[in-house]
Amino acid sequence: MRPFKICSLRSAFGLSSGPRLYRCISITTSSGISSRRRKITTKSTSTSSIVRMETIINNSRQLSSLPYTNCKTRIVSLKELDLPETASDEEYREIYHRYIQSAETNANAALLRDAVESIRHGLAPPVAFPTETVYGLGADATNEAAIQGIFAAKGRPSDNPLIVHAASVAHLERLTGERLPEIYRSLAQRFWPGPLTILLPVPQHSQSPSSWPRFAKNVHPGQSTIGFRIPSSKYARFFIAATDRPIAGPSANSSGKPSPTTAQHVFDDLKGKINFILDAGHCDVGVESTVVDGLHDPPLILRPGGVSLAEFVAHGREQGNRFAYTAIGYKRHKRTGTPGQQQSLSPSPNSASPSASTSSSTTSTASESSPAQQQDTTNHYLLNDDDDTEAPRAPGMKYRHYAPKGRLILFSEPAVRAGKVQTKFDELLAETTTAAAQETGEKNINIGIISCHWASFAGLAGLSSPAQSSSSSVVSNSIYAPLTSIATLTETNNNVKVTVYDVRIGSDIKNLAHSLFGVLRLFDDLDCRFIFAETVQQQQQSGLDGRNGSGNDSTSTSTTSCTRDIYDAVIDRIEKAAAERVD
Numbered sequence: 001m002r003p004f005k006i007c008s009l010r011s012a013f014g015l016s017s018g019p020r021l022y023r024c025i026s027i028t029t030s031s032g033i034s035s036r037r038r039k040i041t042t043k044s045t046s047t048s049s050i051v052r053m054e055t056i057i058n059n060s061r062q063l064s065s066l067p068y069t070n071c072k073t074r075i076v077s078l079k080e081l082d083l084p085e086t087a088s089d090e091e092y093r094e095i096y097h098r099y100i101q102s103a104e105t106n107a108n109a110a111l112l113r114d115a116v117e118s119i120r121h122g123l124a125p126p127v128a129f130p131t132e133t134v135y136g137l138g139a140d141a142t143n144e145a146a147i148q149g150i151f152a153a154k155g156r157p158s159d160n161p162l163i164v165h166a167a168s169v170a171h172l173e174r175l176t177g178e179r180l181p182e183i184y185r186s187l188a189q190r191f192w193p194g195p196l197t198i199l200l201p202v203p204q205h206s207q208s209p210s211s212w213p214r215f216a217k218n219v220h221p222g223q224s225t226i227g228f229r230i231p232s233s234k235y236a237r238f239f240i241a242a243t244d245r246p247i248a249g250p251s252a253n254s255s256g257k258p259s260p261t262t263a264q265h266v267f268d269d270l271k272g273k274i275n276f277i278l279d280a281g282h283c284d285v286g287v288e289s290t291v292v293d294g295l296h297d298p299p300l301i302l303r304p305g306g307v308s309l310a311e312f313v314a315h316g317r318e319q320g321n322r323f324a325y326t327a328i329g330y331k332r333h334k335r336t337g338t339p340g341q342q343q344s345l346s347p348s349p350n351s352a353s354p355s356a357s358t359s360s361s362t363t364s365t366a367s368e369s370s371p372a373q374q375q376d377t378t379n380h381y382l383l384n385d386d387d388d389t390e391a392p393r394a395p396g397m398k399y400r401h402y403a404p405k406g407r408l409i410l411f412s413e414p415a416v417r418a419g420k421v422q423t424k425f426d427e428l429l430a431e432t433t434t435a436a437a438q439e440t441g442e443k444n445i446n447i448g449i450i451s452c453h454w455a456s457f458a459g460l461a462g463l464s465s466p467a468q469s470s471s472s473s474v475v476s477n478s479i480y481a482p483l484t485s486i487a488t489l490t491e492t493n494n495n496v497k498v499t500v501y502d503v504r505i506g507s508d509i510k511n512l513a514h515s516l517f518g519v520l521r522l523f524d525d526l527d528c529r530f531i532f533a534e535t536v537q538q539q540q541q542s543g544l545d546g547r548n549g550s551g552n553d554s555t556s557t558s559t560t561s562c563t564r565d566i567y568d569a570v571i572d573r574i575e576k577a578a579a580e581r582v583d
Contacts, residue, residue: 068125068153073271075263076111078130078235078280085234089167092241115276119243122146125273126153128252128266129239130280131231133195133288133306134259134517135266136165136249137274138239144216147248151218153273156255162219162248163197163227163289167240172228175246176203183294186319193232195289195306199225219248229289235280251288252277258402258520258577261286265521282479286514287569293329297322300329304569330572402577404520406448406528410574412535412583420582421458421532428530429489433496443496448523450533451504452512456485458532463487463500474525475501480518501526512536513570520577535581536571 081099084091096116103110118124122143129138137154139146141164151158166172169188173179180188184198202215202224220226231237240247251259252266260266263279270277290305292312299322301309309326316323411421425447432445449458457463465487475484480503489498503519505512523531575581 068149068273071125071272071275073267073274073277074111075267075277075279076115077108078112078238078278080108081238083234083238087234087237089171089241089244092167092238093244096238096242111276112278115278116239116242118275119146119245119247125275126150127239128260128263128270128274128277129236129247129249130233130263130278130283131165131236131249132233132283133231133285134261134283135252135263135277136236136247137252137266137270138165138247138249140243141215141219141246141248144218147216147218150248150250153270154250154253154255156250158218159221160250161221161223161227162250163229163291164215164219165236165240165247165249166228166230167237168230171240171246172230176200178203181295183321183323186321187294187315187323188230190315191307191311193230193237195229195232195285197227197229197289197291197303197305199227199291199293199295199302201295202226215246216248225293225295227291233280233284235278239278256403258404258517258524259288260521261514261518265518268521282518284514286517287573290569292326294323296329298325298327299323300327302329304330304572306569308566309568402517402520402573403579404528404531404577405524406531407580408520408531408533408574408578410533410535410578410581412581415582416454416458416534422460424582425458425460425532429498432529433498445496445498446526446528447498447500448519448526448528448531449500449502450516450519450531451502452507452534452536454534456504457487457500457502460500462489464489474522478522478525480515480522484522501528509536509566509570513566516570516573533574533578536567536574 081095083095087095096112100109100113103113115127119127119138119140122140122145126137126139126146126149129136137150139150141147141162147162150156150162164175166175169180169192181200184200187196187198202220203226215226252270253260254269257269258265260269261283262281263277266277285306288303288305290301290307291303292307293300293302299312299316301312309328312323312326316326409424411424415421428447429445433443451458472486475481475486478484483503483505485502485504487500487502489500501523503515503522505515505519520531
């Protein structure tokens with residue numbers, strides 16, 4: 001066991017290089033002001049050390065409610081390991097144990113060992129780890145104090161539930177103490193490992209309470225279900241298997257900011273608040289997992305993500321189960337139904353009532369609509385989706401997310417055609433340059449543009465290419481440098497320099513999904529006061545032919561159907577990031 005200690009008030013458990021025993025701990029009040037400093041020393045060989053260790057663990061509950069500070073945040077490379085794409089949990093653990101045998105001479109191996117042990121013992125800050133979607137911030141889902149450390153590090157609202165990650169279906173079933181429900185088994189075979197989160201009832205472990213861990217209540221605040229997923233990233237599954245713990249892992253960013261898709265993004269947000277960031281390069285997907293409640297009838301998508309509505313419906317048809325009637329259970333930002341009208345959900349045929357997972361927040365009524373009609377409308381919402389007083393059933397359902405530092409303004413297609421981009425640009429410049437004129441020193445205003453279909457620089461007038469930008473090094477060091485153009489506009493009246501950065505992602509929605517969070521973070525690095533972006537126009541396609549059970553495209557329509565639902569995930573993210581919309 002590696003040593004942990006708190007070095008100052010409200011500081012984090014850091015890992016020292018001394019003898020393997022617990023050193024000391026400083027206790028602070030909930031206000032963060034120390035009323036008394038108490039030193040607890042232990043000897044690894046004494047009987048009393050066990051009692052004192054229990055005291056430390058109990059005190060960690062109080063400490064975990066405070067944000068960690070003064071951590072020495074280190075990036076640990078997982079790319080050094082030769083990991084197979086597929087392996088059993090035991091095989092991944094064997095690779096881990098072989099690798100850390102070199103810890104005395106390999107600094108990276110020593111850091112990885114310390115990161116894994118910090119999770120296992122639950123006395124340190126959470127550990128950032130890579131997945132195929134975004135980087136997660138992980139802690140043992142059965143350790144309430146460790147989970148509280150996630151909320152403290154992120155500044156995350158305490159009623160926002162967490163998703164629990166398992167290394168395999170076998171691992172998940174061992175954690176819950178029962179087999180995966182039948183309704184999910186074929187779905188797991190089709191989409192796991194991958195960007196899919198399913199809701200399961202909170203395990204009770206009534207038959208053998210001593211054999212299974214109880215999940216911490218703050219993982220599922222106010223809910224009778226927990227979201228579980230098995231990531232497709234081999235690095236994520238390796239890390240989970242090495243800890244042999246269920247890993248609760250929201251995105252590893254400060255709450256409300258764009259999700260991190262690189263280790264550097266995590267470092268920028270959480271430096272000093274966590275000890276370890278496991279680095280496996282850039283994430284492949286770029287948006288989080290789809291969250292689905294298959295226990296409800298009809299199944300509800302609670303958060304759009306990497307698995308599309310079309311794929312659920314096609315899978316349900318293939319298997320002959322109620323996923324053929326999957327509906328939208330989250331609030332879409334642009335409704336086609338009557339404004340203000342509450343919409344109902346349609347259960348699958350032969351269903352007498354909703355399943356046991358149905359809460360008071362979701363009700364169903366009979367309908368004659370077909371699956372295709374359901375999928376082609378945007379009228380399927382939770383009946384209380386505008387109620388901010390209840391705890392959200394899944395991450396991302398209640399709070400504003402993904403917001404950059406600058407003011408993100410979305411422009412609809414009609415607004416673009418009406419010339420409102422130029423109008424808004426002129427208005428903002430008039431307001432901002434007047435205020436900037438009162439400032440001393442260099443006066444700069446940076447503006448970012450995300451271009452998909454727009455003309456260069458959104459067609460703004462009066463821009464010219466600069467001789468050199470003061471922020472050119474930020475751009476040149478970014479992976480988006482080949483996509484970024486820079487132009488300037490000088491306000492002669494107030495001598496304010498306006499620099500515009502245009503990142504041309506293009507019209508491919510998968511590129512936008514992959515790059516959105518990274519581009520928003522680039523604009524943060526460039527100190528952009530304003531960000532202009534197009535509203536994402538969801539393609540209208542007829543038909544619902546999705547992928548078949550083997551995962552192959554059954555028709556040419558499948559690609560457009562699934563792509564259309566990636567639009568939905570991106571729309572959800574960019575609308576939540578926006579501060580203003582111009583129609």
